[in-house]
Amino acid sequence: MxxxxxxxxxxxxxxxxxxxxxxxxxxxxxxxxxxxxxxxxxxxxxxxxxxxxxxxxxxxxxxxxxxxxxxxxxxxTGRAGQEEGGEDVDPTVRTDWLTVGLLVAALVVHVFTINVLGWPFAAALLFAAAAVVLGARPWWRAALVGLVLGLVIQVVFGGLLGLSLPPGPLLEGVPFLRG
Amino acid sequence: MDNLAALLEGFTTVLHPVYLLYALFGVFVGTAVGVLPGIGPAMAIALLLPLTYTLEPTAAIIVFAGIYYGGMYGGSTTSILLNTPGESASIVTAIEGNKMARAGRGAAALATAAIGSFVAGTLATVALTFLAPVVARWAVQLGEPDYFALMVVAFVTVGALLGSSVPRGLAALSLGLFLGLVGTDTLTGQQRFTFGVPNLADGIDVVVVAVGLFAVGEAVYVGSRMRHGPVHVIPVEKGWRTWMRRDDWRRSWKPWLRGAAIGFPVGTIPAGGADVATFLSYASERRLAGPRRKEFGKGAIEGVAGPEAANNAAASGVLVPLLTLGLPTTATAAIIIVAFQSYGIQPGPLLLQSQSALVWALVASLYVGNLMLVVLNLPLVGMWVKVLRIPRHYLYAGILLFGALGSYALNFSPVDVLLLVVVGLVGFFMRRYGYPVAPLVVGMILGPMAEDRLRRSLAISQGDLAYLVTSPFAATAYAAIAVLLAVGLWLRRRERAQEVTTN
CATH class of the missing domain: 1.10.287 (Helix Hairpins)
Structure with a gap:
């Protein structure tokens, strides 16, 4: 816009x-x-x-x-659309299709891991994968941030706000993760 | 006097300590998210929807009011301190405010934006307080064809004006109308475009579409062409003394008032929202500047004060058709309707009667939120600057994560997240080829309502199409489309010409 x-x-x-x-x-x-x-x-x-x-x-x-x-x-007739700008968009570079593909892949993996690994781990995976694809280095720091973020959201939303996010088999039975 | 009594009632609700905390929370989170580059108010609300799923309606509405104003407000900080604008509404602020910041006057630019937003936001909320009940009382008398006419007005103006290209806007709008069709027809119970998939029988969830387009689409698009390297934030000098000098006050107060006077009425009509209001204010300040006109484009404080005031006033103006007619005129308003609907509340002429306490609590929380913003934000600028420096890979990964959370938390079904990914890809391609996404969301929300009105109208008239245009209001509305379109497109051309000369 x-x-x-x-x-x-x-x-x-x-x-x-x-x-x-x-x-x-x-x-x-x-x-x-x-x-x-x-x-x-x-x-x-x-x-x-x-x-x-x-x-x-x-x-x-x-x-x-x-x-x-x-x-x-x-x-x-040559009247192409005007692509959207933004603070973090570099108008001089060409579209990096690999990044697009990998980000979509990360999201799809997230979809299929929610029920298998539990929400916090699926979330950590999504965050870490997306961050690394977008240029986060070293990868383990992104993974750590993702894990902390996933667990914090699980505690705040699942535990405190009562959103029933599945904690997954690893954390099954930990009381404060469920509302 | 009824209204004032009701408003006082609203204040007693909002001033309850728990609700004050909710308001503070909303304002704080809204500003923080609004400050983040790439996140406009529409995306802020879409992303924060899941935060409120578990709250009771009053608390949720109060949080939303805070997020709405906070998000609008946070955008100005971004555009002043970063060199490129975030929300479209603050583009002109970016021109002058950014130049001011580069000249070491960043604090003054932030202060005039903050105080101007407060002044104009408060004035506009006062106007909303008095105007909304009048409009609602009048709106009760509108018939089915009148509503249909209003919605056609909204379709045409939103489709044509919320973007840089009219046919692309209309394509996006039509796509939204199509998505709105998917599901079970309310009048006959027939399934339409569900492809036999049971999940689609209830229709596609608007929240998934909004989050997908605004959050996932944006994150993927930015990811595809990301600006790498360090983030350049212009440093802001510390200390109260440098905020606003006497001269700055003298030059700012008139633009604030003019901005409020321009912003509120423009916000109430479906003509492109805050975007148009800020531009109009900028143009008029430039014209009225007299000998100072040559400062415009180089960091004129009037060029920050006026448009920022207009932006916030328009944000309140948008709430008038939203609350009284159920008519969203901007993307942000469309998302707010979704938020209301998730509580089973349908904005419209009866809202002020049926949910009077809730509406007045909302209005009261707008006053309170405005005050909180101005008190909070000036001292907290140092913190917002830190937020601006957040590494972009974490920022966009976080946006994806919250988008996924928001759509998963709707029904706790991974299918919704998969749908989110698909919509996000559509949003990516739309951004890449210059299709505006806002008309899609508006079309999806208004489409089913418009169809309903149309069919009811024709059921009343027993198929006579003339019934649609014979009521004076509907006839006026259709005539107004032509005027709105002409004026809107003319403004847009002026705006573009202006941008070329100032760049």
Whole structure:
């Protein structure tokens, strides 16, 4: 939402970037097309006298298609979007896809470890992995910070505020970890 | 006089020691999170939602009021002491305040922002106190088509104005409307777009979407292009003597009042929120500066005092349509609606009657929070500077962690966290290609309400579409869309031109 770019970023756009943007615009239109088709399958009960459950989906689908098509045209004619700025965003570097992939991987691992390891350890894992991916060195300090953070949140939210975060098999039965 | 009595009642609630502590806690956490770079007020509230899950509604609302004002406020510290802005609302503050800080006048910039926020925030809260009941009383008479018209106004202005590109805003809005469709249709009980997945029958949780877009999307986006190396925070001189000189006071008080006068009304209408208000204030201060105009762009204190005041006044103004019509006009307001809904409270014209005690406690806590902020923040600047220096890898790892916690704590189901990751990826791509995320959240929240109103309207009129535009209010609202759009887009163009000349 910030509009701080007064030009430089837009000028050095690599042609590769257009592809991703084109895909996003086309995906918007495609989603709209899907919504239009799928809306026809929504069951309309006989009791509906005027506007049934299909009308609004048709409207939304049409809006998606319209916006998507306009955006495809805009991208093809070279009017690319202005990516968001921010304090910690370096407008001169190119997207580091490896970081994106690893951060997503860390989150997915977190999802599947909550019930296995317990929340505090899954949280420590997520924090440490994300911090190291983002450049924290040495790794064991990040791991330590993550472990402390996970346990503190468990005690404060699980123990004091009564949020039922699963402490996991290792900490099962420790009284102050559960609300 | 009813209102004042109710407000006094609100104060007696808030001044209860336990609630005062909650207010202090909210203000403190809100400021701390708001000071953190990359975290605007919308993300602050989304991230801190889980903190309040276990609180009773009054305490939660008081904490939220504190977080709301604190988050708005903390952003100014960030933009003055770091060289690039965080929330869009403080961009113009960054121009002047940052220049002031570089010239060794950082303390004065922080002080005028703090005191200006307090003055304007308090004035705007007074205005809210008197305006909200009037609007609510009037809003009770609105019919279904009138509400639908209001929501269309909100859709169009939010979609077109909350971002730098109109078609991208509308794409984001439509995507939000689609996400709002997923689930069981309230009027007929039919499932829509659930793909047969039972988890989706109740719809997608707005909290997951908001946290995913604001927290995860932002963290991944920043991670993809992170500025490495040490963080440069401009040092602030110590001691009370340097805060504000007599001359600074003389130059600040008029911009504060003007900022309040500009910010509050702009906040109440759906025209782009605090962003527009700060810009308008900046432009008018520049015009009124006379011989000082050449100082603008080099560190004019008026250029900090006015926009900061306008920013906070607009934050209160936004609460008027939010509390009385249930109409969110900014991303932050949309998240506040989510917070209310998680307590089963639906903001709208009846809120002031049905939840009168709660609403007035909220308003009272705005007064109290404002006072706490100005008292707390000036002396604590040293601490906020330390917060600003937090290593970025820990900061964004922490944002991911709290985002995951927030969505997990909704139902204690890892599936929600998986959904969060997916939404976060969408948020990443939207940021990367310049799609604003705020319209998506607003669309998702308002979409189902708008559909409901539309279908009720047409049920009343037995399918006659003309019924939608025949009431005077609805007709006016549709006409207003054209005016709001024209003015809003014109302002935006001016704003961009201004940015180019000042950069």
């Amino acid at each position: 910030s509009a701080d770019g007064s030009g430089p970023a837009a000028d050095v756009v690599a042609p590769r970037r257009r592809w991703g943007e084109l895909v996003l615009a086309a995906a918007t239109a495609a989603l709209g097309g899907y919504v239009l088709v799928a809306a026809g399958d929504i069951v309309v009960p006989g009791s509906t006298n005027t506007l049934g459950p299909r009308a609004f989906p048709y409207l939304v689908g049409a809006m998606l298609v319209a916006a998507g098509v306009v955006l495809v045209i805009l991208v093809l």
